[in-house]
Amino acid sequence: MASILLQNITKVFDNKVVAVKDLTLEIPDKGLVSLLGPSGCGKTTTMRIISGLEEPTAGKVFFDGRDVTQVSPEERNVAMVFQFPVVYPGMTVYENIAFPLVAHKVPKKEIRRRVEEVAEVFEISHLLKQDTYNLDAGIKQKIVLARAFVRKPNVYLLDEPLTNVDPATRLELRTILKRLQSNLGQTMVYVTHDQGEALTLADRIAVMNEGKVLQYDSPEEVYSNPSNTFVGYFIGNPGMNFLNCSLQAGESVCIMQARSFSYVLKNLSRDFLGDSEKRELIIGIRPENLEILFEPREGYVPFEVVLSEPIGNRLVLHLRSGEDTLKAKIPRTSVEIGQKVWVGFPLEFLKFFDAQTLEAVEV
Numbered sequence: 001m002a003s004i005l006l007q008n009i010t011k012v013f014d015n016k017v018v019a020v021k022d023l024t025l026e027i028p029d030k031g032l033v034s035l036l037g038p039s040g041c042g043k044t045t046t047m048r049i050i051s052g053l054e055e056p057t058a059g060k061v062f063f064d065g066r067d068v069t070q071v072s073p074e075e076r077n078v079a080m081v082f083q084f085p086v087v088y089p090g091m092t093v094y095e096n097i098a099f100p101l102v103a104h105k106v107p108k109k110e111i112r113r114r115v116e117e118v119a120e121v122f123e124i125s126h127l128l129k130q131d132t133y134n135l136d137a138g139i140k141q142k143i144v145l146a147r148a149f150v151r152k153p154n155v156y157l158l159d160e161p162l163t164n165v166d167p168a169t170r171l172e173l174r175t176i177l178k179r180l181q182s183n184l185g186q187t188m189v190y191v192t193h194d195q196g197e198a199l200t201l202a203d204r205i206a207v208m209n210e211g212k213v214l215q216y217d218s219p220e221e222v223y224s225n226p227s228n229t230f231v232g233y234f235i236g237n238p239g240m241n242f243l244n245c246s247l248q249a250g251e252s253v254c255i256m257q258a259r260s261f262s263y264v265l266k267n268l269s270r271d272f273l274g275d276s277e278k279r280e281l282i283i284g285i286r287p288e289n290l291e292i293l294f295e296p297r298e299g300y301v302p303f304e305v306v307l308s309e310p311i312g313n314r315l316v317l318h319l320r321s322g323e324d325t326l327k328a329k330i331p332r333t334s335v336e337i338g339q340k341v342w343v344g345f346p347l348e349f350l351k352f353f354d355a356q357t358l359e360a361v362e363v
């Protein structure tokens with residue numbers, strides 16, 4: 001078990017590619033932390049720096065308060081699993097899983113007990129005597145995960161382990177991993193570009209972009225209170241809506257002036273603007289938090305439906321009013337393309353972002 005501290009880590013490849021920029025991150029002992037971000041944002045590099053496979057250009061890595069920046073991967077005692085499962089050919093499933101224990105000269109009886117235990121967890125007990133030849137990617141990844149979990153390392157580092165497995169096995173493995181992690185009480189770092197995976201698995205998510213951590217919070221917080229527009233857009237399906245607005249002072253409340261409509265924010269006191277008469281902001285709201293009416297109502301803004309997309313038992317409506325566009329997520333119902341709906345913006349769900357820095361602004 002270990003807590004991990006990455007302190008001001010920078011990694012530059014070939015003197016020009018800055019993969020990680022001054023990144024500081026604290027991963028608590030027994031925590032399950034997910035590094036989430038788009039392709040190329042530096043997740044794998046960060047993971048390789050934790051494992052010791054990559055040396056940072058600047059900054060330090062601590063395990064349980066001990067500086068391990070110069071310590072080898074073996075001595076750090078981490079178990080790593082990558083996207084593409086590597087099973088050892090010419091060995092049975094049992095031998096594959098037992099491999100790290102044999103290498104560490106664990107007594108045979110103990111090896112058998114641990115292999116059988118972990119095989120049961122990953123539901124591959126029936127395959128233990130088989131050769132690994134001809135097994136599908138999902139089963140191979142189960143074997144690789146079992147080989148990682150048969151050990152008792154300081155930290156488990158999992159780099160997109162479910163990306164190449166079929167959807168049914170992916171769901172099954174998510175549940176197994178979550179259960180294992182909480183039963184074992186081991187520190188786990190999980191790299192993914194799949195927000196669904198991060199939101200369901202992790203205790204805390206580090207949302208990354210361009211080599212930086214933009215927000216490090218619980219799944220609930222990154223979803224409900226994104227610290228900037230990137231996080232709001234990247235998390236959620238579809239992502240958060242954004243409207244370029246000027247927030248203007250009315251008599252006692254504020255008025256949201258978008259490019260093509262205005263909307264009175266009845267519960268937002270004029271005091272929000274202080275001494276100014278108006279402020280340029282980006283207003284964000286999640287698609288499921290828009291209020292959608294099929295009849296006109298005073299104060300609500302008419303939008304036209306330009307597309308209606310079914311997602312499971314929900315509909316995603318693409319809406320337009322002049323230059324302003326929104327996506328709304330509503331329960332399935334019959335909606336015609338070109339029909340009008342009336343939209344309300346409940347204050348409790350509105351997020352305000354600075355128009356220049358794109359960072360969240362407190363209300």
Ligand SMILES: Nc1ncnc2c1ncn2[C@@H]1O[C@H](COP(=O)(O)OP(=O)(O)OP(=O)(O)O)[C@@H](O)[C@H]1O
Nearest residue numbers: 013017018019038039040041042043044045046193
């Ligand atoms: N060994 C390397 N040499 C040169 N550039 C590298 C090397 N490894 C990574 N990079 C570059 O560093 C940046 C971050 O890469 P990294 O693999 O860490 O991102 P990632 O978020 O894991 O992406 P992906 O999800 O696509 O794996 C990218 O621009 C990548 O091309």
